[in-house]
Amino acid sequence: MHELVNIPRERAIAVGVGSRAYSRDESLEHLDELAFLAETAGAEVICKIYQDRDRPDGATAVGRGKLEEIKEMIEEDKIVLAIFDDELTPAQMRNLSRELNIKVLDRTGLILDIFASRARTSEARLQVELAQLQYLLPRLSRMWTHLSKQFGGIGSKGPGETQIETDRRMVRDKIALLKEKLSNVAVQKAEQRKGRDSMQRFALVGYTNAGKSTLMNAVTGAEVLVENKLFATLDTTVRVVELSGNDHTTHKTVLLSDTVGFIRKLPTQLVASFRGTLAETLEADVLLHVVDVSHEHFRDQIRAVTETLEAIGAGEKPVIMVFNKIDALPDLDLVHALQADYTNSVGISAQRGINISTLQEMMLEMGDDRHETLHLLMPYSAMKELAQIYRIGTVLDRKDLDDGIELTARITTDEARHFRAWSVETV
Ligand SMILES: Nc1nc2c(ncn2[C@@H]2O[C@H](COP(=O)(O)OP(=O)(O)OP(=O)(O)O)[C@@H](O)[C@H]2O)c(=O)[nH]1
Ligand SMILES: [Mg+2]
Incomplete structure (x- = not known):
């Protein structure tokens, strides 16, 4: 594990301020998440404080009285860092730093810090x-x-x-x-x-810590870092996966990618900047939306992920809902209810390897209208085109006959039209 240097176990206070946008319960849960983020960054959250308000105070986010209370806590508990949920305006940031006389961070600043210390590539x-x-x-x-x-x-x-x-x-x-x-x-x-475009692409998406990397490893045998921390993954890993049905007659080679997780109130700058990392998600044919169903607020997390997908322009893609961590549930009632709500879904445990084969079968059955399988008889004079197919497609079968080359290849529908003149019926 990498040491995080930005905030070395600094004693911190986490501060949440209510607003009309969220219920009190939601705001309190956001505050818990903020504390988890702070711990991920290496701080030690000594106390959490919350104030119900219609909207944050323009000058100091919290009100006067609350500010005094925070000051006392800072004094008593030797706190050196105050972290506020939501984004602080530059004026609030300045006033709070002056009043509290310790380092002040907001949620966005904290997430940016974590990303900065975890970025590897x-x-x-x-x-x-x-x-x-x-x-x-x-x-x-x-x-x-x-x-x-x-x-x-x-x-x-x-x-x-x-x-x-x-x-x-x-x-x-x-x-x-x-x-x-x-x-x-x-x-x-x-x-x-480009060279991989002949394969159907699946992308793992989901809230941070949902178990995407664990599932990636379970399905592909890759060794992606898994941690009980937020934003363990910041890059994209892509692996080839061979899918074959129970009867071993159906078979498909696909690509699976694992990437950065989402979180609610994800700073917009970060989403925009991470377009490169999210390219695999944006170009995927099918999304596997991994959900930690053992998390108390998994429905909020589903919503946050769906909203982020819409924001990056991936809201219309076909999705398989993957309800993960079923091993941590007392019984399967919840999973059955969810499966009734979401037609294309499966309950799994990535860690224990439960129902992974069911998921793989769903991936196998997932229609693919971007690719087609061509059966061709190509004359020996079409060597250039043959090389082209090898470059952009996947050759499944080839027989060199007297009158030409018989070829079965998987290729994008878009490219297929260039070769359709040589199409033959299969025997
Ligand atoms: N009980 C249980 N824990 C799981 C399961 N799958 C993953 N975990 C745990 O959940 C935590 C997060 O797993 P990761 O695979 O790193 O999650 P991720 O979605 O890749 O997270 P980020 O990369 O941080 O966005 C780890 O502690 C895993 O061991 C599961 O099926 N059951
Ligand atoms: Mg991960």
């Missing part, structure tokens, strides 16, 4: 850096406006303003540079994917 690092700068940019500008107002005379620029312009330009230049680097990576990855 160069693509993930670039993506996190981009998200961090985009988070910083508006804060940078607003933080400085009061200065320029204070110092700037009528019609002339204040010293603050020149400084902010320089800073902003530097951040913007860096953002542009990162975007360019990322688009180069995207081109390379798209090139790599």
